[in-house]
Amino acid sequence: xxxxxxxxxxxxxxxxxxxxxxxxxxxxxxxxxxxxxxxxxxxxxxxxxxxxxxxxxxxxxxxxxxxxxxxxxxxxxxxxxxxxxxxxxxxxxxxxxxxxxxxxxxxxxxxxxxxx
Amino acid sequence: xxxxxxxxxxxxxxxxxxxxxxxxxxxxxxxxxxxxxxxxxxxxxxxxxxxxxxxxxxxxxxxxxxxxxxxxxxxxxxxxxxxxxxxxxxxxxxxxxxxxxxxxxxxxxxxx
Numbered sequence: 001x002x003x004x005x006x007x008x009x010x011x012x013x014x015x016x017x018x019x020x021x022x023x024x025x026x027x028x029x030x031x032x033x034x035x036x037x038x039x040x041x042x043x044x045x046x047x048x049x050x051x052x053x054x055x056x057x058x059x060x061x062x063x064x065x066x067x068x069x070x071x072x073x074x075x076x077x078x079x080x081x082x083x084x085x086x087x088x089x090x091x092x093x094x095x096x097x098x099x100x101x102x103x104x105x106x107x108x109x110x111x112x113x114x115x116x
Numbered sequence: 117x118x119x120x121x122x123x124x125x126x127x128x129x130x131x132x133x134x135x136x137x138x139x140x141x142x143x144x145x146x147x148x149x150x151x152x153x154x155x156x157x158x159x160x161x162x163x164x165x166x167x168x169x170x171x172x173x174x175x176x177x178x179x180x181x182x183x184x185x186x187x188x189x190x191x192x193x194x195x196x197x198x199x200x201x202x203x204x205x206x207x208x209x210x211x212x213x214x215x216x217x218x219x220x221x222x223x224x225x226x227x228x
Contacts, residue, residue: 004159033216040125042206042218043160059215091159103148103210107159 002026004108006092012114013082021077021111025094032075033105034067035091043091049075050097082115089113118143118209120219128225135194137222139181139207142188148210149190151181154221155203163205166190177201202226 005024013019025032030051035043045059049069057067064082069075079086089112093105123138141147148167152160164175171183181192190207207219 035218040221042120042208042221043216045215045217048215056215093160103150103216104162104165105216107152107161109157109159 004092004094004106006090006108006111008111009109010112010114012116015082015084015115017082017115019079019082019113021079021090021113023075023077023092023094023108025073025075025092026106027073028096029094029106030072030097031095031105032069033093033095034075034077035093037089037091037110039088046077046090079113082113084115087113087115118147118211118214118217120207120209120217122205122207122219122222124222125220126223126225128227129197130227131199132196135179135192135197135201135224137192137205137207137224139190139192139219140188141190141207141209143209143211145211149181149183150208150210151175151179151190151192152206152208152218153177153203154206160206163192197224197226199226199228 007022032049034046037043047067048056052072064080067077089110091110093107095105119142121140150165151163154160164173166183174180179194204221206221210216
């Protein structure tokens with residue numbers, strides 16, 4: 001079946017611009033996670049959705065970052081007033097409901113964001 | 117809060133040699149532990165996971181890992197490296213009610 005997909009695969013934007021990154025999870029997966037991966041580092045947790053609601057957004061670095069999942073499926077990560085330090089690969093993962101499947105996550109290929 | 121360390125940012129082995137990638141975690145409660153592999157320009161793929169059942173966990177592609185509570189370790193091994201194993205490997209820890217925490221990763225090179 002179809003895995004997690006993310007669009008666009010690459011995004012180049014100018015400093016100060018607004019960007020949206022999209023994640024399509026595996027059908028039926030109620031949990032959705034966003035991570036940021038900087039060069040040479042492991043993924044860093046940003047936000048976790050259970051259904052439509054953000055169950056944990058403690059990883060969002062500041063109020064320029066926001067994410068939504070209005071219908072409990074597709075999610076959009078939004079970054080306002082982008083800064084060069086936001087350049088990274090943004091990964092999305094989905095899973096069946098939390099502990100019931102031992103938190104097994106399926107990752108998308110990521111969106112590489114470059115802020116010039 | 118939990119944390120993960122991976123000793124060795126880069127490990128090189130010869131084809132056919134033993135692969136050993138180290139992972140140590142800190143946690144005050146029993147954790148879920150994971151190993152993921154990442155090939156260039158791809159997302160992370162789950163290799164194996166520990167979920168408080170058997171301490172020796174077998175995964176895909178011939179990899180396995182052993183949970184050692186006394187050493188707070190979850191090292192990844194494979195008896196015989198293959199060229200296709202060259203990739204970045206990440207250890208991760210999850211505790212109920214807290215976020216996933218990933219280690220910094222270990223890049224595995226396999227020499228012919």
